[in-house]
Amino acid sequence: xxxxxxxxxxxxxxxxxxxxxxxxxxxxxxxxxxxxxxxxxxxxxxxxxxxxxxxxxxxxxxxxxxxxxxxxxxxxxxxxxxxxxxxxxxxxxxxxxxxxxxxxxxxxxxxxxxxxxxxxxxxxxxxxxxxxxxxxxxxxxxxxxxxxxxxxxxxxxxxxxxxxxxxxxxxxxxxxxxxxxxxxxxxxxxxxxxxxxxxxxxxxxxxxxxxxxxxxxxxxxxxxxxxxxxxxxxxxxxxxxxxxxxxxxxxxxxxxxxxxxxxxxxxxxxxxxxxxxxxxxxxxxxxxxxxxxxxxxxxxxxxxxxxxxxxxxxxxxxxxxxxxxxx
Amino acid sequence: xxxxxxxxxxxxxxxxxxxxxxxxxxxxxxxxxxxxxxxxxxxxxxxxxxxxxxxxxxxxxxxxxxxxxxxxxxxxxxxxxxxxxxxxxxxxxxxxxxxxxxxxxxxxxxxxxxxxxxxxxxxxxxxxxxxxxxxxxxxxxxxxxxxxxxxxxxxxxxxxxxxxxxxxxxxxxxxxxxxxxxxxxxxxxxxxxxxxxxxxxxxxxxxxxxxxxxxxxxxxxxxxxxxxxxxxxxxxxxxxxxxxxxxxxxxxxxxxxxxxxxxxxxxxxxxxxxxxxxxxxxxxxxxxxxxxxxxxxxxxxxxxxxxxxxxxxxxx
Numbered sequence: 001x002x003x004x005x006x007x008x009x010x011x012x013x014x015x016x017x018x019x020x021x022x023x024x025x026x027x028x029x030x031x032x033x034x035x036x037x038x039x040x041x042x043x044x045x046x047x048x049x050x051x052x053x054x055x056x057x058x059x060x061x062x063x064x065x066x067x068x069x070x071x072x073x074x075x076x077x078x079x080x081x082x083x084x085x086x087x088x089x090x091x092x093x094x095x096x097x098x099x100x101x102x103x104x105x106x107x108x109x110x111x112x113x114x115x116x117x118x119x120x121x122x123x124x125x126x127x128x129x130x131x132x133x134x135x136x137x138x139x140x141x142x143x144x145x146x147x148x149x150x151x152x153x154x155x156x157x158x159x160x161x162x163x164x165x166x167x168x169x170x171x172x173x174x175x176x177x178x179x180x181x182x183x184x185x186x187x188x189x190x191x192x193x194x195x196x197x198x199x200x201x202x203x204x205x206x207x208x209x210x211x212x213x214x215x216x217x218x219x220x221x222x223x224x225x226x227x228x229x230x231x232x233x234x235x236x237x238x239x240x241x242x243x244x245x246x247x248x249x250x251x252x253x254x255x256x257x258x259x260x261x262x263x264x265x266x267x268x269x270x271x272x273x274x275x276x277x278x279x280x281x282x283x284x285x286x287x288x289x290x291x292x293x294x295x296x297x298x299x300x301x302x303x304x305x306x307x308x309x310x311x312x313x314x315x316x317x318x319x320x321x322x323x324x325x326x327x
Numbered sequence: 328x329x330x331x332x333x334x335x336x337x338x339x340x341x342x343x344x345x346x347x348x349x350x351x352x353x354x355x356x357x358x359x360x361x362x363x364x365x366x367x368x369x370x371x372x373x374x375x376x377x378x379x380x381x382x383x384x385x386x387x388x389x390x391x392x393x394x395x396x397x398x399x400x401x402x403x404x405x406x407x408x409x410x411x412x413x414x415x416x417x418x419x420x421x422x423x424x425x426x427x428x429x430x431x432x433x434x435x436x437x438x439x440x441x442x443x444x445x446x447x448x449x450x451x452x453x454x455x456x457x458x459x460x461x462x463x464x465x466x467x468x469x470x471x472x473x474x475x476x477x478x479x480x481x482x483x484x485x486x487x488x489x490x491x492x493x494x495x496x497x498x499x500x501x502x503x504x505x506x507x508x509x510x511x512x513x514x515x516x517x518x519x520x521x522x523x524x525x526x527x528x529x530x531x532x533x534x535x536x537x538x539x540x541x542x543x544x545x546x547x548x549x550x551x552x553x554x555x556x557x558x559x560x561x562x563x564x565x566x567x568x569x570x571x572x573x574x575x576x577x578x579x580x581x582x583x584x585x586x587x588x589x590x591x592x593x594x595x596x597x598x599x600x601x602x603x604x605x606x607x608x609x610x611x612x613x614x615x616x617x618x619x620x621x622x623x624x625x626x627x628x629x630x631x632x633x634x635x636x637x638x639x640x641x642x643x
Contacts, residue, residue, distance in 0.1 A: 079451070126634055129587035131395065135574045136629035143622025150619070254455060267393060267449045300467040307459025314446045314456075 024320045029263045029279040032313050036286050043294035050172050057174035060285035061164075062087065062237035064178055066252045067259035067281040068185045068274060069229035074260050075189065075272045076202040076222040078123065078130035082138035083230055083256050086112070087249030089145040090234025095154025095244035102157070109231050116227025117220045124219040138253070145246035152245035156238045164239030177236075178278050185274035188225075198222055202270025258310050259284055264317075283309065340584050343599030346632065347606050354610035364490055366609055371495040372485070372560070374601040377575045378498050379553045381583070381597040382505045383546035384576040389509075390539060391522045391589030393449045396546045398458035399576055402435045403569025405461055406554025408469030411476060411564040418479040425555050432551020435461060436544035443543070444536070450543075465566055476559045484559040494556065499598075506594040518542060522589030575604060582632055603632075 040056075041048045047056060066083055073080045090109065098105030119137065123130050166173050189195040200208040201218035209215050233252070238244055261267075262283060263276030287309050292302050351370075355363045380399055387396045406428040414424030435457065442453035475481070486493045509515035517538045520528040529535050553572070558564045581587055582603065583596025607628060611621045 122630075122634060128633055129581060132577060132581045132587070132633050133630055135577060136626045136633065138574075139622045139626030139629070141626075143619045143624075143626065145619075146622065147617070147619035254459070257452070257455065258459075261448075261452050267451065298467070300470070301463045303466070304460045304463030307456040307463070310452070310456040310459070311442065311446065314448050314452070318446050318448075 021320055025264060025317065026273070026276070028313065028317055028320065029273075029276040029283070032262070032309070032316075033279050033283045033286070036283055036291055036309075040286065040291055040294060043291075047290065047294070050170075053172040053175060054167075056286060056290040057172065057178075057282065058240055059237075060282050061174055061177045061181075062233045062240070063252065063255055063259065063285050064181050064278045064281040065229050065233035065236055066249075066256040067263070067277045068181060069226045069233060070256035071185070071260045071263075071265060071272045071274060071277045072189070072198075072222045072225040072229070073130065074202075074257075074265055074267065075199050075270050076120075076219055077205075077268055077270070078134075078222075079257070079267075080134045080226055081131060081253055082134040082141055083226070083233075084249045084251060084253035085138040085141035085145070086227075086230045087234045087237060087252050088244075088246055089141040089148075089249075090231050091238045091241075091244040091248050092145045092149040092154065092246060094160065094235050094238040095156055096148060098160075099155055099157040112231060113224055113227035116230070117224040120219040120221075120223030121216060123223075124216050142246065149244055149246055152243065154244045156242050156244075160235060160239040161242060164236060178282060182275045182278040185229075185278070189272070189274055194221075199270040199272070202268075204270075255281070255284055255288075255306070258306060262310060262313055340593050340596030340599050342635075343583050343596050343603050345599075346582075347599055347603040350603060350606040350610050354606065354613045357610075357613050366606070368487060368490050368492065370602055370605045370609060372492040373605045374598070375492070375494045375498045376553055376557055376560070377572065377579055377601040377604065378502060378597055379549055379556070380546075380572050380576040381579040381601060382502060382594070383549035385580045385583075385585050385592050385594070385597060386509070386518055386542045387450070387546045388577075388580050388585060388587060389518050389522045389589055389592040390542055391525060392587070393451060394522075394589065395451055395577065396439065396454050396543065396550075397451060397573065398435060398439055398454040398461060399546070399550045400569035400571075400573045401458040401461035401465060402432055402547060402550035403554040403557065403572055404469065404564075404566050405435070405465040406431045406551035407558035407564035407568050408465060408472055408554075408566075409551075410555035411472060411474040411558050414474075414477050414480065416475055416477050418477040421477055421480045424477075424480075425552070428551045428555035429548050430551070432554065433544055433548045435550065436547020437540075439547060440540045440543040443539075462566075469564055469566055472564050475563055480559045481562055484556060494560075502594055502598060509592055509594060514538065514541065519590055519592065522586075522591070524590075575601075578604065578629055582629075604629075 037048075046052060066087055070080055070083055090112065093105055093108050096105075097108060119133060122128065123133055164173075168176055189198065197208060197213050198218050198221060201213070201215055201222070205215055208218065234249065237248065241248065259281040260272065260277050261280070263273050263278070263280030265272040265277060284306055287305055288302055292299075292305055297305070351363075351366065354366060380403070384396055384399065387394050409431045410424045410428035413427040414420050439450070439454050439457050442448070442457055443450050446453065484494055488496065507515075509518070517528065517533045520531065520533055521535055521538060525535060550569075554564075554569065557568050561568065579597050579600035582600035583598075584593035585591065585596065607625060608621070611624055616624070
């Protein structure tokens, strides 16, 4: 699906206005998070505390990691529809092999990252639609997870439980973790020279190819990063839930895509924002259950709330960048 | 003679049928010929549901890169609940229920397009957000819905003529119609043109907005129809009834030889691919493998088939 779209707006026309728009656009994810936080604070002031945040945002860590994983493939104009099943499989590995035979567990998880890199190579070499390949892979991961753990169970390794149970002073652990994730992804993808090449391979593959960079390596690197963060997401999830289930990560595929888009990412052109993606994931995690619980909205409508938030934020984005290039 | 063979081999859809045949033969070989016919009958009845949504998805995907309808599973689930509620187990209300399901699907399609249009976002995200909302509506509306389909309607979805399900015959007629619409009508040609180059299509005077609107509405309507039929076949509505059709609808389109880059569609391939997927599951079931192995093999084979079929270079 490598579609070179020359859609970057001409930067020289009205620099002042454009900068304001850009600023607003960049701030939009943070604004939506602030709005959700304000709503929670208004509905239940006691939630805005060290323990409140620790409880409310605990599950946001794996979601944020899965969102960053998804962001890497989206940066390369691809989409990973298997990330949810993959997170579930990693969770099953973590709750069984990683505890009982750590060496095998580590090797399997490293192998998973290699599989992701190989998928990237396959998609690039055969020019395959990533949607279909990853949909097929979601069956594979799910099947492997069921083979490994037919019934919910297993137990997380103690060191994992210890890491996820850390209680740092003053700043709740999930917020600290989100900051670390955002900074690592930001520096890696936005501030290193190879990160620029990676984004360029999504923005204008032909140009990057002509400049002498290997598009194959770029695609493999992007997919390997997705695999890496997918593994981290699965580990974090099991560190919180303590036991695993083959279907534990199923909701993550859609959540991760929504998080990336909410955070200001776009499907084509290598335009992504790691910090925005983490903020997007936090917004979704907060809006999905704590906010709705405080608003006494039945759980049936939680999914709808995710959809509604996506629609509202995207509508706001349209209002801000009204004069952007027509799609 | 060789040219005839060459022309047949050059058809992209031939491979999906060849795959279906191969899988069927493998299954029969395993059972030593037992149940060969029954297997085909069952495969035909199940393939119908994939073909119906596959055709809708094909029109959408043909519109070009990024166009895909991810709201189909939620749409099917909601329509199945709506159809069962309206029919209320009464044979006299079958037509009304079908109409309600179609209207429900049509509405979903319209909402999808409005989101794409109003928010100017990629269809993947628009249909995804819509599907979140639809799913919630379905969960709160359809939970614990215990209405059985009217007996006449349930029987109709199961009738066979010489071992061929009536529904399959009707669906073949429907796909022929879809092929004619795609290749011989202004609407179909417009869809292909937009998929090949949206700008050029617009400059050529095609009303791109209307064609895209019609395509998403069509896909939604077919999802609604599928929901009603599934509820009849499986004797009841269910929130999860459409879940497997997210992968299935996209997979049959791509395996069937339609280009994901858009502008190149293939109707017969959808049948071949749908039969292939259903027979593949049948084969794995006859082999008696566990659920986990079945999932892994299904995934591996789908990836392998896509790899073998290869992606075409985008037309530009």
